[in-house]
Amino acid sequence: MxxxxxxxxxxxxxxxxxxxxxxxxxxxxxxxxxxxxxxxxxxxxxxxxxxxxxxxxxGLINIHTHGVTPGPLFPSAAAALPAERWMANLDRHLLAGTTTVLSLCGFASMDDVREADKRHAVHVRGATTHLPHCLQAAELADGKGLTAEVGDLTVEGMLDDGAIAIGELGGGQTLGGGGQDLVYIPAAIQKSSGIRVNIDQARRIKEAVLGRFIDIRAFDPAALAEAAKDAGLADAFTATQLAKLVRDTVMPSFVPAIEGIREGVRAASKFGVPAIVHSASATASVLRELMPELEGTGATLIAAHANHPSHTPAEAHELAVLGNKMGWPAEASVFDLLHRRRTVKTREHWDLLLKEPGLISVIGTDYGHDGDHDELISAVQDIAARGHRSLAGAVAMATSAVADLVPGIAPGSGRxxxxxxxxxxxxxxxxxxxxxxxxxxxxxxxxxxxxxxxxxx
Ligand SMILES: [Zn+2]
CATH class of the missing domain: 2.30.40.10 (Urease, subunit C, domain 1)
Incomplete structure (x- = not known):
């Protein structure tokens, strides 16, 4: 033909x-x-x-996707999506010009990945986080998608079976980030009070209890009282109760998730495959610790969504510059910051990082609100239209640069x-x-x- x-x-x-x-x-x-x-x-x-x-x-190559295969969802191993949902997510990618995706949920088996790849025209690639601390973090944050077989899988076995990267190491769900604000904190509040809070209210409450860097010493009772009142929770909880609820929801998975990042980047260095690490305010200090340790090992360690809004724009920029110096390529995620704006309502980080030549290597989407992320192809257009890159340079960030960065994601494609x-x-x-x-x-x-x-x- x-x-x-x-x-x-x-x-x-x-x-x-x-x-x-x-x-x-x-x-x-x-x-x-x-x-x-x-x-x-x-x-x-x-x-x-x-x-x-x-x-x-x-055809675009999306280095950062979730919810595109059967099997556990996200680094928190949440319940698997039904087939019509992950197929619909793949439809959305394809209709927006993406022909290859890397699934970064991390706990799917390669049989799960192959099933998605077989049933849908999008080429679906798999990554692995089958490591003891990653698994422990998932179990503590959620783990409803875990099956008996998941415990038998290892990073080494997954790589032998065709996985092409390690990742996503850490995630908002396990590290007190956006996944907690969107899903787990509202669910915990609703369970004990019947009141539903939205993502912004949950984030404000969480930050009053744990700060932006997820540290119990950051507790600010006055800010919590304000946030609770504005979210309509003043009568439902005392400050002590609400602070405990937030800590009990966020903290158990936090320490193992950080340890899982250490485990994962060391495995990447050992096995010579790229690792994709959740970069956010909660992981800034472990990334700073690991950068010198891994320097010169030749490992490809990719900072995912370097434009994560949990950072201030200046923090995101500083960490990306450091990573760049230490040889960590950075990915910028469009999330839904261009059009939909339900999870990320600012483009400040995006513009600040992208306008600097060479600071961001590749772009992806991440998951957005319930899979409703902005189109990768509109991110390409935006980068060119804003003058951050030439049109050819912007296209490369979602095609050839991704293929070059992650061998195996799209062999023979991308150009x-x-x-x-x-x-x-x-x-x-x-x-x-x-x-x-x-x-x-x-x-x-x-x-x-x-x-x-x-x-x-
Ligand atoms: Zn992430």
Whole structure:
């Protein structure tokens, strides 16, 4: 089967190559040719896609996803999503031009990952956190998704079975972060009072009890009283009760989760695979401790969502600069900070880190609110539109740079070059979220912005 995409602005993700009015020929699942032009009258034996007014780029590679496979959800090993939910999450990625995802939930088996990969056109890759302290942290934070088999898996076994990275080491759920604010603290408050608080109220209460760095010495009773009153909890709890509830929800998993990060980066260094570490205010000090320890070992240690809003923008910047100096590539997550703005309501960290050349290597989405993150492709457009990178540079951050950083995530993909995999996206040049066509391995899986029957198998 052959496809010709002609007339669009072709961004190859190899260096700075942008070809206006170029053409891409895909044959037998692979890119056969990238051409400067294709005359309208020239015949083609196959499917012809007119990409006038569109950008044409490699299928995006998302280095930071959750909820895209069966098996335990998140680093807290929460209950597995039903198949229709993880399939719908993959649909969302595909409809936005992402053809490869790395699942960073960490406790799924490679059978779980392969099932998702097999049933959906998106290429699904797996990572592992099957380490004693990571498991303990998950059990203490949630653990409802754990099955007997999970305990038998090891990082070494998972890597032998095809996992390509270690991660996500730590997470908001196990480290008193956004996952606690969104899910576990509101649930604990509701369970004992019947009152539902929202994510912002939960965060404010938590920070009054534990500060931004998750430290019991940071307790501020006056701030807690204010936060409790504003959340309508003044009659339901005494300050002592509410502080205890927050500590009991957040703290048990915190110490093992930090130890799990140490365990994980050492395993990455030992096995020579990349590790992806949750970077946030709660992990800033362990990252500072590990950076010199791992220096010169050649390990690829990736700071996930270096733009995490638990940092102040200045803290995020300082940690990213240090990481950069110590050889830790940084990923910036778009979360939902561009459009939806339910979990991250500021773009300050995003802009501050991205405007500095070379500070951020790659971009991902993370999970957003219940999987409703902003589109990776709109992050690409935003980075170019704001002038943080050239268009080619912005595309590379979600394609070739990811493929180069994590060997195995998309071997043979990530660039529009002859011989590479036929993973190609055509999107409106005005608004990249308006994705018209997606090819995965040369098969049309999105057409006119809709999934084709080939998207699911
Ligand atoms: Zn994270």
């Amino acid at each position: 052959s496809t010709l995409i002609r007339g669009g602005t072709v961004i190859t993700a190899s260096g700075e190559t942008v070809i206006d009015g170029g053409a891409v020929v895909i044959r037998d699942g692979r890119i056969a040719d990238v051409l400067r032009r294709w005359d309208a009258g020239q015949a083609f034996d196959g499917d012809v896609i007119d990409a006038a007014g569109c950008v044409v780029m490699p 529009l070059e002859a011989g590479r995999a036929g993973d190609v996206v055509v999107a409106s040049a005005e608004d990249f979220r308006d994705v018209r066509v997606v090819l995965a391995d040369g098969v049309c899986v999105v057409r006119d912005g809709q999934l084709t029957p080939e998207a699911h198998r």
